[in-house]
Amino acid sequence: MKPSLYLLPALLLCSMKVIAQQRPPSISSPEVHPDHSITFKYFSRKAQKVTLNGEFLKAPVALMKDTSGIWSVTVPPVKADIYPYSFSVDSVQVADPNNTYIFANERFKRSIVDVPGDQPLVHSLQNVPHGKISYRYYKSATLGMTRQLLVYTPPGFNPNGKTKYPVLYLIHGGSDTEETWTKVGRANLIADNLIAQGKAKPMLIVMPYGNVRPAPMPDFTKDMVADIVPFIEANYPVIMESKGRAVAGFSVGGGQTLNIGLTNPSTFAYICSYAPYTATEEFQKNFANWTPDAAKINSQLKLFTVSVGTDDFLYEPVKKNIAMFEDKKIKLKSYIVPGGHTWMNCKQYLATTLQELFN
Amino acid sequence: MKPSLYLLPALLLCSMKVIAQQRPPSISSPEVHPDHSITFKYFSRKAQKVTLNGEFLKAPVALMKDTSGIWSVTVPPVKADIYPYSFSVDSVQVADPNNTYIFANERFKRSIVDVPGDQPLVHSLQNVPHGKISYRYYKSATLGMTRQLLVYTPPGFNPNGKTKYPVLYLIHGGSDTEETWTKVGRANLIADNLIAQGKAKPMLIVMPYGNVRPAPMPDFTKDMVADIVPFIEANYPVIMESKGRAVAGFSVGGGQTLNIGLTNPSTFAYICSYAPYTATEEFQKNFANWTPDAAKINSQLKLFTVSVGTDDFLYEPVKKNIAMFEDKKIKLKSYIVPGGHTWMNCKQYLATTLQELFN
Structure with missing residues (x-):
């Protein structure tokens, strides 16, 4: 037999009809x-x-x-x-x-x-215990369909154990999908590394699909509160109080975070908005003429952060929104950093705020 | 305010710098x-x-x-x-x-x-209980690296329960990835549906990454037997005997299935090879001058199937291999069906043989 036969690399094959091409x-x-x-x-x-x-x-x-x-x-x-x-x-x-x-x-x-960095970065695959990412289906009564979401469970997670975990609900950007936070944002590895270093609490991270088109955007707020949170709480050992729930998101998801979090402060005690896009009907409806009971909201929220980069094309509107919230006496921590409207920045927003959740 | 402001669809946004373009x-x-x-x-x-x-x-x-x-x-x-x-x-x-x-x-x-079909197909998302797909990391001592694999766990799976599950190790085609069996092959939905109908046993399906380049191909056989199977058995409640282990794969993965399964019949009692590509050095080494103890192998194996489509570009070599195994008195069930070397066919091979595993 000719050795060349066996050197035909598997590389040259593919599992489809195009093989013949x-x-x-x-x-x-x-x-x-x-x-x-x-x-x-x-x-x-x-x-x-x-x-x-x-x-x-x-x-x-x-x-x-x-x-x-x-x-x-x-x-x-x-x-x-x-x-x-x-x-x-x-x-x-x-x-x-x-x-x-x-x-x-x-x-x-x-x-x-x-x-890769010369030293491992916060999002690098390191030699630490790893959590799992699970792809799951849930029924959205709000949207009348079965949808997919991703659930990160931390290392050592025991679904039947006595430990009740806090949950971060983490929303992607405007045209992203439920996979973007893991595939691009490496949220799972960031959590693995910070948990291993004792810098973040072991928590679940739930990554839903935030786009509900052609349904109106506020339907995602409903989906989150009425379908996603109950699904998680029915299926995982989690803290079923606001102090065990955080909501965060990037860009359009950062705007959704503000809508979801600030209209439901009794549900979410932690709100982290990353470079929020807020030029939406839902945001205007919620906040254009907002007259909040600031003292009450401030007592309900354990953390409210807004992050943005100085080169972000949303820098000016984000600054205006920060000023608007401050004007209404809502307690807020702002992270203004270098960089643009990128997932490079976004990973850093997550890595920073993850360390402040559930403390 | 102009309503048009709020009609600016989130669609037009994206979560990146290109937003400005x-x-x-x-x-x-x-x-x-x-x-x-x-x-x-x-x-x-x-x-x-x-x-x-x-x-x-x-x-x-x-x-x-x-x-x-x-x-x-x-x-x-x-x-x-x-x-x-x-x-x-x-x-x-x-x-x-x-x-x-x-x-x-x-x-x-x-x-x-x-x-979608007018009636739901075997791979359709149906209104049945759904299992989970978990993305996990394992350490491959064979390959000297941390690798990712996917694990399907069936509906009702309890990691701490008394039920011990059987496991199917399922390998993708030559240039595919560990995600191809779920993203294209819908292995999880096929399992959900067949389990719901009582046609398949509740089982785990482990989907590793079969490409080990530049390592030689036999290193994947080692990785499977020495790293992947032990990782699963250390982390899941599974049957740790050959009767609880199956190996299957498509195309290059179908060839790997034959190499892995037939050289380890005391590990895997079920071998299902889908349109196997066998023009590899590993296959030649294992089978060109094979003198098996057929009676022993036949007693070890509970099922050995080979599937192929009549329009498959590998139809002739697959037929020859079937004849070779039969000539050596290895008991084998062949599924010769219409169709080509496609994932349309591949899904059917899985759906057919899944019903024969662990009976």
Whole structure:
């Protein structure tokens, strides 16, 4: 027998009909080098122009083609973090075909590159006990459908034990999905690491799907309070009081967090809003002419934070909302940090506020 | 205030820097109509030619552009099933940007369309109790790294109860990932439905990542036997005998199944190989000059099945392997059915053999 037969790499196979079609060569992309420079590759014999657009770049950079049709570029060392990127192939935006790490999103397909730190970062996979992420279905009476949500349970979690856990309800951004907080935000690893260091309390993190279109946005508030929280409390050993419930979210989810949390302070004692988008009918209805009993709300809430980056395109409206809440005497802790409206920032907002929950 | 302010759909937002860039219009794609025809849409003002390539089509079909830059095509009714598809935009293959259902794969990015049956199909989300899918990390001593795997636990599963469950170890195809069996194969819903109907035993389904490159392929066999099985048995209430263990897989994973199962018949009493790809060094080493003690193996195995479709590009080699096993007097049940090397077929192989496990 010819050895070459056995060297036919499994790589060249795929589990579909396209197997019979001509397959591109095996490519490893992205490759993060020890100095934090990164090589990106894309295969196309036909393309005229391939560029890389990454959130670690100020502007797209061009890839160069070799004689075999492999386009590549190596970018100079970048700061350790997790970054979204995509290719533009003759002006068509594509995710990296050779990278399984996809940005979970409804409106675009981008890939993710993880540049590890010289020291492990708060979102890195470290040698610590790991919790589990469970994909579950729940029935939403509000929306009249069965929906999926993700539940992080911490290391050592015992569903039948005597320990009652607090729960963080964590909402993604506007066109994200219930998977974005784990796939891009690494919420599970951030929790694993902070719990291992004793910096965060062991807790459940529930990640629902916040988009309810074509239903009106306030239906998600109802879904959260009337369907999601009861589902979790019926199925997990959790603290069934406001002091054991937190709600947090990013961007559109940050706005939803304010709507859900501040209209239900007897349900959630912790509210953490990350770069909230608030130009919604629901927010206007709730807060344009809000006359809160501030003393009461302040006594109900154990923590209310608003985070935003100074380069965030929502920086000005977020500052206005912070001022609005302060004007109404609502006690609030604001985290104004460098950076933009990115998941790089968002992970830091979570890592910071996770340490303040359920203390 | 202008109502238009509040009509700014959250749709137009995204949770990233690209927010500031021009965003495409909101598009719903794919849309499956009641008659099972499907409309696919893609937005591009610049593209010259957009085609649809789907596993329900014999050949790609062209989309037509309207004046707003939205390309669309409606394909005639197709048989209810779940199909992979992609667009070709000026010859660049892209997943559908507006569809969150992605084919989990290392080598390409395609989307998935679910055409529901007039009656629920075996893989449909039905109104039955649902199990959970857990994403977990385990340490692979064989590979010297922490790896991810998925664990399906059935409805009513109690990690601390007295019930000991059997376990199916289920391996994906050659360039797939540990998510492909749930994201494309809907293994969890198939199990939910068959368990609800009393047609399958409540069981765990463990879905590891079968690709170990650049390590040699036999290292996955070691990883399975020395790392994955012990991890599961240390962490779940399962039957720790061969009669409580099954191994199954598709394509390259079907070949791995034969390697893992037939070289470890005292570990796995059930072996189900779906359209196995066997042109590997490991398979040749194990089986080219195999002189099995057939009577012993037949007494150890409670079930050994091989499934393949008559249009599968592996049909002939699979038939040869079936003949080879029969020639060596190994008892085997073959399922030769219509269809190709597709996940449409693969789901059926699982649904058929799941009913024969652990009886």
